[in-house]
Amino acid sequence: MLYLRSLIFVIGHNLTGVLAGLVAVIIWPLLPYSLRWKIVTLWNRFTLAWLRICCGVKLNIVGEVDRSAYPCVVMANHQSTWETMFLQYYFGPVSTILKKELLRIPFFGWGLASLRPIAIDRNNPIQALKDVKSKGLLRLKQGNNLLVFPEGTRVPLGEKGNYARSGADIACSAGVPVIPIAHNGAECWPNKSLIKYPGTITVVIGAPISTEGRDRKELTESVKNWIEEQVATFPPARADGLRPWLDEKSQ
Numbered sequence: 001m002l003y004l005r006s007l008i009f010v011i012g013h014n015l016t017g018v019l020a021g022l023v024a025v026i027i028w029p030l031l032p033y034s035l036r037w038k039i040v041t042l043w044n045r046f047t048l049a050w051l052r053i054c055c056g057v058k059l060n061i062v063g064e065v066d067r068s069a070y071p072c073v074v075m076a077n078h079q080s081t082w083e084t085m086f087l088q089y090y091f092g093p094v095s096t097i098l099k100k101e102l103l104r105i106p107f108f109g110w111g112l113a114s115l116r117p118i119a120i121d122r123n124n125p126i127q128a129l130k131d132v133k134s135k136g137l138l139r140l141k142q143g144n145n146l147l148v149f150p151e152g153t154r155v156p157l158g159e160k161g162n163y164a165r166s167g168a169d170i171a172c173s174a175g176v177p178v179i180p181i182a183h184n185g186a187e188c189w190p191n192k193s194l195i196k197y198p199g200t201i202t203v204v205i206g207a208p209i210s211t212e213g214r215d216r217k218e219l220t221e222s223v224k225n226w227i228e229e230q231v232a233t234f235p236p237a238r239a240d241g242l243r244p245w246l247d248e249k250s251q
Contacts, residue, residue: 006196009054013047021107024114033116034093040111041089048085056198056239057188063205065091065179071140072208073171073178077227078149079157079186082201087147087181088115095139096147097132097166116144129166136170146170150220154191158245160228168211168219177208180223182230187237199238204230 020043027036051057074091076083088094093116100119103109118135120128136146148170151161171178183203189196206226211219236243 002195002197005054005056006194009051009196010194012050012054016043016046016050017111018107019043021110024111028114037093037115040114041092043111044085044089051082051189051196055188055196057196058200059086060200060202061205062202063207065205066208069177069179069208071143071145072176073136073140073146073148073167073174074181075148075150075167075178075223075227076181077183077231078151078154078161079183080154080189080191082185082189083149083181083183086183086185086203091145091147091179093143094145094147095136097136097149116142118146132166133170133173136166137174140170140174140176150223154186156191156245157186157243163220163224165216165220168216168223172211172214172216172219175211177210178219178223179208180206180226182206182227182234184231184234184237187243197238197240199236199240201237202234206230 020040024036024040027039031039048057048059052059074087074094076087084096088096095116095118096112097118097120098112099122103113103117103119116139118132118139120131122128139146146167148167150163150165150167152164153161155161168178181203183201185201185203187197188199188201209219209222
């Protein structure tokens with residue numbers, strides 16, 4: 001039953017993703033960005049609703065967004081696809097730092113491209129750093145929030161990634177606050193797995209962190225410590241209470 005429910009979710013997710021990509025291409029030259037991102041991210045909202053219907057994955061949000069802090073840099077831990085779907089609409093309008101290869105994916109990439117992302121070439125790290133900062137500052141100036149996953153890539157459950165300083169650097173340079181986000185999305189939506197486990201994902205929204213008088217190293221370390229402390233206190237997300245990765249580490 002778990003496999004069947006997950007399969008139904010994936011089919012619906014992919015088919016509607018194709019439709020969303022086509023809509024994004026059609027409305028791109030016709031509508032202003034302020035309206036376009038709201039329409040395109042309806043797919044993100046649908047995906048999480050469909051996830052709840054098909055797989056029984058609920059959401060518990062702790063804390064509130066201080067919209068007076070916008071524009072800001074949102075920094076979150078990176079575990080699965082779930083947080084990209086959630087944060088792109090919840091903190092919209094938002095520009096996400098992502099690898100440029102994602103924009104080449106038919107339909108899905110088209111929708112992403114219409115949301116003013118910051119696509120980087122990981123094969124050219126020096127140029128990537130320059131692009132992230134220059135385009136990040138531009139997006140903030142345009143009124144967009146900036147979504148940064150400082151770990152750079154998805155980190156397996158139970159492991160800790162290295163936090164890059166680029167997000168904090170942009171926030172300090174722009175003089176905008178950082179909003180830290182902690183979640184356990186991968187417990188219900190594991191990375192690169194068909195199976196989606198019923199349960200409740202917890203998302204904690206931190207208070208805006210002022211960048212005044214702070215350097216990027218100190219700020220990055222503060223965000224990292226806060227996220228890891230929050231994640232360590234989360235109850236099991238899965239309804240069955242299992243955390244297989246912890247059992248594997250203890251063996």
